[in-house]
Structures are given as structure tokens and as C-alpha cells.
Amino acid sequence: MAENNEDIKTVDIENVSINDAIPESEPKAENPQIEELNAKIAELNDKYLRVAAELENTRRRSALDVESVSRNRAMGVAEKILPVMDAITAALQHNPDDEGIKSMQKAMENAFAKIGIVKINSVGEILNPQFHNAIQIVDKPDEKTATNTIIEELQPGYMFGDSVLRTAMVIVSK
Numbered sequence: 001m002a003e004n005n006e007d008i009k010t011v012d013i014e015n016v017s018i019n020d021a022i023p024e025s026e027p028k029a030e031n032p033q034i035e036e037l038n039a040k041i042a043e044l045n046d047k048y049l050r051v052a053a054e055l056e057n058t059r060r061r062s063a064l065d066v067e068s069v070s071r072n073r074a075m076g077v078a079e080k081i082l083p084v085m086d087a088i089t090a091a092l093q094h095n096p097d098d099e100g101i102k103s104m105q106k107a108m109e110n111a112f113a114k115i116g117i118v119k120i121n122s123v124g125e126i127l128n129p130q131f132h133n134a135i136q137i138v139d140k141p142d143e144k145t146a147t148n149t150i151i152e153e154l155q156p157g158y159m160f161g162d163s164v165l166r167t168a169m170v171i172v173s174k
Contacts, residue, residue: 075160078117082158082166084108089156112158120157122150122168131157133167140173149173 085108092101112118120131127134127148134150141151150170157168 071161074115075163075165078115078158078160079165081108081117085112086155116161117165118159120159120164120168122153122157122170125150127170127172131159131164131167132170132172133157134172135169136171137174138171145173147174 085105088101088105088108092098092105095101122132125132126146127150132150135154138151140147145151149172150168151173152171153168154171155166155169158165
């Protein structure tokens with residue numbers, strides 16, 4: 001083996017291109033085939049990146065759509081269950097000592113908690129139109145009661161996550 005270092009060409013590995021294969025005697029930029037292939041590679045790479053981005057956007061939109069449909073379906077079911085809870089509450093008001101009705105109410109409250117339905121606090125709170133529907137306004141029952149304070153709840157309101165399923169029907173002090 002000859003120790004001739006003149007024929008050895010060093011190449012920076014991170015910056016290798018197809019032009020590095022062209023002998024020094026040939027001009028690198030004047031080969032139209034190589035320029036055409038480099039342009040085609042750049043074009044295909046650009047198309048690949050665009051398709052990959054579009055695929056990721058489609059996956060993200062699909063996941064959001066599935067979540068939205070699932071949430072809307074759950075809210076629809078929850079809205080249909082609220083009258084059952086109202087009936088149980090009314091039955092308990094008529095017969096407060098009935099253990100069967102108490103256990104049904106407890107079971108419904110547990111089911112609501114598991115699926116994320118929360119009762120809106122009303123009595124003693126300041127009226128908030130987002131959560132409360134004032135159906136009657138009365139004089140203050142005492143001096144301590146502030147204006148627009150809810151003094152009685154006629155029908156409870158419920159939330160599902162951060163959405164209001166039903167506003168509470170309340171009586172408010174003026």
C-alpha cells in the first residue's frame with residue numbers, strides 16, 4: 001500500500017451532498033441531471049412534510065370531534081336523568097322519613113358524582129344569571145340579607161363539567 005495522501009479526500013459527514021461525488025475536474029454546478037435530481041428530492045421532501053402535517057391535523061381534528069360527540073351524548077343523557085332526580089327530591093319532601101326514597105336519592109347523587117354532574121349552589125349566593133334563573137323577586141326577609149341574594153331554590157340547577165345543564169330556578173331578594 002502506498003502512503004500517498006494526495007488521493008484521499010476528506011468530507012464533512014454532516015454536509016454531504018451528491019456534488020461531493022463529482023470529481024474535482026468536473027464543474028459541480030453545471031451537471032443538469034444532478035440539479036434536476038436535487039430539485040426533485042427537495043420537491044418530494046416538501047410534499048412529504050405537507051402530507052405528514054395534514055395527517056397530524058386530521059388526527060387532532062378527529063380526536064376533538066370524537067370528544068365533542070361523546071360529551072354532547074353524555075350531556076343529552078344527563079339532561080334526561082334530571083327529571084328523575086327532581087321526582088325523587090319531590091317524593092322525599094312529601095315523605096321525608098321514607099328510607100327507600102332516601103336510598104334512591106343517595107344512589108342518584110353517587111351516580112351524578114361519578115359521571116361529573118354537580119349541583120349548583122344557590123341559597124345564600126348572589127344571583128348569577130349564568131347559573132340561576134330568578135323567577136320571583138321579594139322584599140328582603142331581614143336587614144342582613146344583601147340585595148340580589150337568593151333566598152329560596154324552587155328547582156336545583158346542575159352542571160356537567162364546565163357546562164350548565166340546567167339553571168337553578170330561584171327566588172331573589174330585592
